[in-house]
Amino acid sequence: MFNRLQSMLNDQKASVGIIGLGYVGLPLAVEFAKAGFKVTGFEVDQSKVKSINKRVSYITDVPTEEVAGLVKNGKLSATIDFRELKKQDVIIICVPTPLRKSKDPDVSYIIAASDSIKKNLKKGQLIVLESTTYPGTTKELVLPLLEETGLRSEKDFYLAFSPERVDPSNPKFGIKNTPKVVGGTNQEAGILAHDLYSYVTNKVVTVSSTEAAEMVKLLENTFRAVNIALVNEVALMCDRLKLNVWEIIDAAASKPFGFMPFYPGPGIGGHCIPLDPHYLSWKLKTLNFYSRFIELAGEMNSRMPEYLVQKVVDTLNDKGKTIRKAKLLVVGVAYKKDVSDLRESPALDVMELLVKRNACIDYFDSYIPEVRLKSHT
Known part of the structure; x- marks a missing residue:
């Protein structure tokens, strides 16, 4: 056979x-x-x-x-x-x-x-x-x-x-x-x-086994989720220190060994990175093991939409304007560029938060003809 x-x-x-x-x-x-x-x-x-x-x-x-x-x-x-x-x-x-x-x-x-x-x-x-x-x-x-x-x-x-x-x-x-x-x-x-x-x-x-192959994928995307969370927290640190996080990362990336650049953003999205680490975390909980890095990474990445919206509010205030009734354009709503995939996109969370603050928002994304927010359904 x-x-x-x-x-x-x-x-x-x-x-x-x-x-x-x-x-x-x-x-x-x-x-x-x-x-x-x-x-x-x-x-x-x-x-x-x-x-x-x-x-x-x-x-x-x-x-x-x-x-x-x-x-x-x-x-x-x-x-x-x-x-x-x-x-x-x-x-x-x-x-x-x-x-x-x-x-x-x-x-x-x-x-x-x-x-x-x-x-x-x-x-x-x-x-x-x-x-x-x-x-x-x-x-x-x-x-x-x-x-x-x-x-x-x-x-x-x-x-x-x-x-x-x-x-x-x-x-x-x-x-x-x-x-x-x-x-x-x-x-x-x-x-x-x-x-x-x-x-x-x-x-x-x-x-060696199906379990090993299953674990490989979870390691790959947990690695990414944790490192994105780290650089997102570094972005918050640099904000407090009044430093340019992009300058810091670019300079650190000049080191030819021992460093891999990741970049901050409004959160994480897509079909893999926001989800896969939680499969592993769930399995480990059944074995009485608490995966602290995974939980902390999820917490950090989920904070980013609120942080971004607050930066918008602060920027408007600096110009003598308020978020209420402000006309804002969100450029790009898919979870990454050049795709029509909205799954877990942090842009949706950002838009929801802006709507809750009574901002007037519109968006542009050539791959996404229509967006339905939870607050408007």
Whole structure:
């Protein structure tokens, strides 16, 4: 069974199913199709399925021309019929993992995807979870669900984890030149995952387990969240000291070793950095471990919108004006430049705070045609 699937991967004859065709799933589906695999995307969103099958991309990083060519050649298709999972040799899960208001992980999308696979699981399939989650999810959540079929991962199917590393609108790094980390529930699963991803990326790094692979992603983004929090606090320090924080950082960055520049901002946003550290923090709390750096970083970064608004108030006061009825323009509301993604964007928090102070605000963002604030719904 192992040799058969490995041979199919090496000959690009394995069929690949990808659950979730968002900013992670669609670019991955396109790369596998470009590598010669026959790829089927599985979606609950009918509009996405129709768009792909009509040869039109809805993701900025994926050119419509590429989608059109792959669909025309029979290498890429999309469906809402999850019974088609039974026809796949490889199934990759690329679904969202948001946080609940309590900052607990919401793994309902992973459970739903795993349940769909369970209903269509067959011997010899390789299942890979890419959704960012806490260490232990693959073995503690996905594996038991799949084994409810009576099939066993040690002998009937293969299960692995490979964290997505997509950075939307990054012109320098994409799937091909960003190393992929993989870890299997056993050695054979790790080998197959390594072989699979070697066709879409230049370098695959195999770690000892699915838990290790899950932890890799959380370390990457916790590192960023903590360092952004540090430089945000340095910005507040420099404000008190009447120093230019940008001058300080630029001068510190002249050191060729031992320093990596991070830059202050109105907070953190997007699909990863504001959320991922909390998956780790939640898991550790179940083990009676309190992750102080993560909690402090979250607290510091969440203070920045209020700090920014207060700076606006102070600047207006210095010019003899008040925030009330002041006409203000917010330039850029997505969580980063050149994307249409509003998830966790601190700009929304800034705008909410300005509205609460009775400011008259407008915004400009060529990627965002409309913004709905909570205070106006």
